[in-house]
Amino acid sequence: MNTFFPHTGTEEEWNAAYYRLEDYLRALRVVNKVRQSQIILPVLQAAAARHAQDPTLNPTALAVQELFEVLDSWFARAALASETLATTGRVAFLLTDSAEKWPEYFLAEEIPAEYARELRECETLAGPDLEMSSMVPRPLDIPAPDVSLPAAWKGGRLMLVSVAAVCFGFFKR
Amino acid sequence: MNPVNLKLVELPAPGTMGHRRLVFGLYVAVLFALGLVPMTLQMAAQGWTLLRFLLWLLFIPLFAQIAYGFAVASVGYLLLRRGGDAWRISELAPAEGAPTGEPPAIAVVMPIYNEDVGQVFQRLRVMYDSLRETGEGDHFDFFILSDSTNPNFWIDEEKAWLDLCKQTQGFGRIFYRKRRVNLHNKSGNIADFCRRWGASYRYMVVLDADSLMTGPMLVRLGELMEAHPRTGIIQTNPTLARGKTLYQRIMQFGTQLCGPLFSAGSNYWQLGSSSYWGHNAIIRLHPFMKHCAIPELPANSPLGRRVLSHDSIEAALMQKAGYEVWFAYDLEGGYEECPPSVPETLARDRRWCFGNMQHLYFLFAGHIRPLSRFHLFNGIMAYAGSLLWLLFLLLSTIAALGEPGGSASGGFAFGGWGAGLLGYVLALLFLPKFLGLLLVLEQQRAEAWGGEFRLMLSVLAEMVFSVLMAPILMLFHAQFVVGAFLGTTVTWGAQKRGADRGSWLGALTLFGPRILAVLLWMGWILWLKPAFLIWLSLIFLGPLISVPLSLLLGSARWGARTRENGWFVVPQESEEAVELRQMEEMPVALSGYxxxxxxxxxxxxxxxxxxxxxxxxxxxxxxxxxxxxxxxxxxxxxxxxxxxxxxxxxxxxxxxxxxxxxxxxxxxxxxxxxxxxxxxxxxxxxxxxxxxxxxxxxxxxxxxxxx
Structure with a gap:
């Protein structure tokens, strides 16, 4: 039976690390509890080994870092060639519905050829190739405004004067 | 895509177009003269004063608008009654030399700005699926052009785009682009698309965030553009649909009943010199990119430098470059939505008003075609007319109250020519509604409108709605126009499209100042000449009850209730299109959690x-x-x-x-x-x-x- 007895760190710290890994896997939509445990245990073991070398490090941080490395190397084994492996891998995992269609193969040693092909063929092209061209306004013979009129409007003076003139003209009669 | 599918009606010769315009112009002139002459005689009979002269001056543009509106609607009625105008873009034979080879690449672009992500992407899904069913989907690419500034919308849009592509296998066909700097609002967003990808496509279909176009309509627009190489823009006539609130349902009823009349009538005399509304239209990209980039306004413009309403200007520039702009009013399968309430309409009108006032510069710009100038002028008058109407009413009040011996009915007595003139104005205003009703009854389509009895009652109720709403809009629009010239800043904000009737406090804050102004106006009349109040009572009624009216109109419950009882029924509700039904089957938004x-x-x-x-x-x-x-x-x-x-x-x-x-x-x-x-x-x-x-x-x- 595969066991986990870390030599350094407290039980509380390793429990916290376990919960964080579980949370992350759930965020990845890996819902099967057994599969979660299968993934978590070796990750925790690797984290514990690193913690034994430097007990000042936090088990949660080590465990999640270890999981990220496992994810990266698994995506690389699935032949996803990208500089941003973690990003490409996660997008490919989402697009292939891996959590529902291939739950038992995620982070497993063996990757079925068809699954690997599906992962590789995922393409998320947000925009086609650019074909730059220009679109420049042509000069239009737009008349310049009479700046004095808007300025008078802005101050409200012209309106007041106009209203006053109309009223005066009327009541004077 | 095959231009041979098009019917064979020859394009009208320029002389014929001129003949139509002459006939239409004379018709408007006669209608106008029938109002202006009695008005002038009436004024002369009472004796010219400065005040009467001002009233007479204001009457000219106001009545010209009314006469033009009636002329368009009545011509439209006559055309539709006999099965429609033969000269419409959808019926014209392909021009000589029209390409018949490779199907064109068409981009469907939807600029969005902090819009309801679920609704936007459901619309795209419906359009994409509908297009695929036509078998012509391979010629179309979809672009979501986001200017969303709110990170919540931005992140949701990205996820929704991925989900949409995944569910429709649309990768490589549906694209998403988020702009980092929202330069020049929507027109800048479209221009940015054109600069990046415009050269890859022959045509571009421009959508609004609330636009919905069926696949067959998109394909048909591509065919029409291919068949008419001198056409730069084809504007379709989107049907207002999916109304939930009472306001939306009344608006969609009114526009669907009378809209076809105005559309057919406009096409009768405008033909290839129509206008562009900024969405639900197809555009020939090469000339658009070459000629339609919008210049900034002069540096000392009180209306700002960046043009907010780009559509009419783009149509004017396209025509200036020698291309035609057609209004394909008879093509079916295009939809849009109405704002859910009066406050939302006012918020939108404020932006539109500001944008239209900026068109004053282009109205006097060099080398713009006369009909383009007419469209620009019409757009300006859509709001400036309210200010003129308000001035007319205020001067009438001054005349009635202050003029020695002034009649109780304003600047002119309603005896003699007066009563007849008032009746004539009201007839021109309301007859289009009855013509719309008559057309439905004549074509025996009343069942789709809820049955004859309900339809007639709905028309009457819609008229009451119009009477109440017109003065409310007048007060706001007049303020928007003045505000635009006083330097009020207007930003291109996101539009709320969901049903939300708002609160009493919110409505009171919005309408309160106008209610107060109307009460003061009434007090002034009551103090000096109470008998005059009756003449303005219908004008005052709408603003006085604007708070409860706005809440009632914004109510989705009342919208549903009227639908259940067969009021304001439109054909889309009784014979719902597949695409509209699919819009109601929206998946639950995950982000809700x-x-x-x-x-x-x-x-x-x-x-x-x-x-x-x-x-x-x-x-x-x-x-x-x-x-x-x-x-x-x-x-x-x-x-x-x-x-x-x-x-x-x-x-x-x-x-x-x-x-x-x-x-x-x-x-x-x-x-x-x-x-x-x-x-x-x-x-x-x-x-x-x-x-x-x-x-x-x-x-x-x-x-x-x-x-």
């Missing part, structure tokens, strides 16, 4: 950083800057550090956007948050992580239950 009150303001940021998939999608869609300066790098790293230590409250909106634009920072934050022990995280992040875990667990439980 994240909108707990505490995290609602920043749920987009929360998801982009915490959720492994949303984080990955977001990063994969950003451009990776290899050459970022040390200073910028240090600034962004500082933002990342601050958001970790203080939570989103430590950053302002601009800083949050800067952070979200940096793929390295977002990747770093994702790793940093998940690897940090809870105790080391800021309190907001501790709660956010807990909340996120609860939400994802809930989502999974839901999945398991459903599975």
């Amino acid at each position: 994240f909108r707990s009150q505490k995290f609602a303001p920043d749920y987009g940021l929360l998801k982009a950083i915490l959720d492994p998939y949303v984080n990955a999608i977001h990063i994969s869609m950003l451009r990776h800057h290899s050459g970022m300066s040390m200073r910028t790098r240090s600034y962004v790293d500082g933002l990342a550090h601050r958001i970790l230590k203080e939570g989103p409250a430590g950053l302002n909106d601009r800083e949050k956007r800067h952070l979200l634009w940096d793929p390295e920072a977002i990747a770093h934050l994702h790793r940093q948050l998940w690897t940090s022990p809870s105790a080391e995280l800021a309190e907001w992040w501790q709660d956010a992580l807990r909340h996120y875990n609860d939400v994802s667990a809930f989502g999974i439980r839901k999945l398991v239950t459903q599975g």
Whole structure:
């Protein structure tokens, strides 16, 4: 039976690390509890080994870092060639519905050829190739405004004067 | 796509077009003269004064608008009664030399700005599926052009785009582009698309965020453009649909009943010199890019430099370049939605009004075609007319109250010519509604409108609605026009499209000042000449009851109730199109779970950083800057550090956007948050992580239950 007895760190710290890994896997939509445990245990073991070398490090941080490395190397084994492996891998995992269609193969040693092909063929092209061209306004013979009129409007003076003139003209009669 | 499918009606010769315009112009002139002559005689009979002269001057543009409106509607009625105009773009034979080879590449572009993500992407899904069913989908690419400034919308849009592509196998056909700088609003967004990808497409179909076009209509527009190489723009006539509130239902009833009359009548005399509404239209890209970039207004313009309403200007520039602009009013399969309430309509009108006032510059610009100038003038008068009407009413009041011996009915007595003139004006205003009704009855389509009796009652009720709403809109529009020239700033904001009737307090704040103004106006009349009040009572009634009226109109419950009882029924409700029905089958928005009150303001940021998939999608869609300066790098790293230590409250909106634009920072934050022990995280992040875990667990439980 595969066991986990870390030599350094407290039980509380390793429990916290376990919960964080579980949370992350759930965020990845890996819902099967057994599969979660299968993934978590070796990750925790690797984290514990690193913690034994430097007990000042936090088990949660080590465990999640270890999981990220496992994810990266698994995506690389699935032949996803990208500089941003973690990003490409996660997008490919989402697009292939891996959590529902291939739950038992995620982070497993063996990757079925068809699954690997599906992962590789995922393409998320947000925009086609650019074909730059220009679109420049042509000069239009737009008349310049009479700046004095808007300025008078802005101050409200012209309106007041106009209203006053109309009223005066009327009541004077 | 095959131009041979088109019917063979020859394009009218220029002389014929001129003949039509002459006939139409004479008709408008006669209608106008029949009002102006009695008005002039009446004034002369009472004796000319300065005040009467001013009233007479104001009467000219106001009555010209009414006469023109009636002329268009009545001509439209006659045309539709005999089965429609033969000279409409959809019926014309292909021009000589029209291409018949390779089908053209068409881009369907939808600019969006902080819009309801679920609705927008459902529309795209419906259109994409409908287009695929035609078998012509391969010639079309869809572009979602986002200018959303709110990170919550931005992040949701990215996820929705990925889901849409995944569900429709639309990768490589449906594209998403988020603009970093929202230069020149919607027209700048479209121009940005044109500069990047315009050269790859022959045509571009422009949509609004609430536009819906069926696949057959999109294909048909492509065919028509191919058949008519001198056509630069074809504007369709989208049907107002999917109304939920009482206001939306009345508006869609009114526009669907009378809209076809106005559309057919406009096409009769405008033909290839029509206008463009900015959406639900197809555009020939090459001339559009070459000739239709919009210049800025002069530096000392009181209306700002950047043009807000681009559509009519683009149509004018297209025609200036020698291309035609047609109104394909008879093509079916295009829809749009009406704002849900009066306040939302007013917010939209304020932007449109400001944009239309800017057109004053283009009205006098050189080398613009006369008909384009007419469209620009018409757009300006759509709002300026309200100011003139208000002035007319105010001067009439002054005449009635102050003029020695002035009659109780305003500046002119209603005896003699007066009563006849008033009847004539009212007839021109309301007859189009009866013509719309008559057409439905003649064509025996009343069943689709809820039956003859309900239809007639609905027409009467819609007229009451128009009478109440017109003065309310007049008061607001007049203020918008004056505000535009006094330098009031108007921004191109997102439109609320969901049903929300608003609160009493909100309505009172909005309408209160106008109610007060009307009460003062009434008090003035009551004090000096109470008998005059009866003449303005219908004008005052709408504004006085504007608060409850606005709440009633914005009510979705009353909208549903009227529908159940057969009021304001439109054919789309009784014989719903497949595409409209599909719009109601919207999948549940997942982001709803994240909108707990505490995290609602920043749920987009929360998801982009915490959720492994949303984080990955977001990063994969950003451009990776290899050459970022040390200073910028240090600034962004500082933002990342601050958001970790203080939570989103430590950053302002601009800083949050800067952070979200940096793929390295977002990747770093994702790793940093998940690897940090809870105790080391800021309190907001501790709660956010807990909340996120609860939400994802809930989502999974839901999945398991459903599975």
